[in-house]
Amino acid sequence: MTSLVQPARVLFDPLDATGAAVEAHRWVWPLLILVLCVSASGTAFSLRWDASPAVIQQLQMEGELDRMTETELSEKIQTATRKALVGGIAKGVFVMPLLALVLAAALWLLAWLFETPAPFARLMSAAVLALLPIALYHLIFAVCALAQHSLSLDRVPDLVPSSLAVLSGLTPKVKKVLGAVDFFNLWSVALLALGFSSATGMRRSRALLLFVVAYVLFTGVSLGLPELMAGDGGGPGGRPGPPGGGR
8 A cells, every 4th residue: 555655645745755755666556547547538538529620621631521421421530539549548558658668768867977876766766756747637637528528629738727828818939838837747847856866866956957957958849849840841741630638
């Protein structure tokens, strides 16, 4: 029971609970919680998603809508819904564990660069514990999605308003930038810094500064790279697929 309660305390008492959970190598239960919450989020989205507008728009872009019968269109819509369900579950079962592993490897590299080596199990624990706010977001998203009669792609970002992008009167570019100031993402960054500090012995203030800078740089690259690709004519032209939960 301790292996489940101790990681959960990280969300409510991060300063004390994070270090204890990292030292005890608590990563299995948090990872299972993450997988379940993200899978539930994707499932809830697929159950409430009205795929008709997105499918019709895609067929219009491809010039196939006029040649389709109602039966074929209905089959296309059902196929899109099934793909959303499978994709949402796959994101939880496969993508999130892989993300946690990659994040732990990145922490190991940082520890090596700053000459503060730590056992990989501790770094894995720090990585998984830092993803617990993301799991909480997906849990909230799943509940909110199931409460809807139907859900469109345009409503997904606003279903759980957690960033400054919800402010009104913003231009698309400003809204995109302010979307990076997200409560759950910043919470994860703070937990990642605390976990890394506990695993390596680095001062908390130094670790927090390190990961805030890393988050700003990562966000800048994430926002700037699509703009650069679009400017070079290399941006994707298809309809964005239905999300598996948002984060």
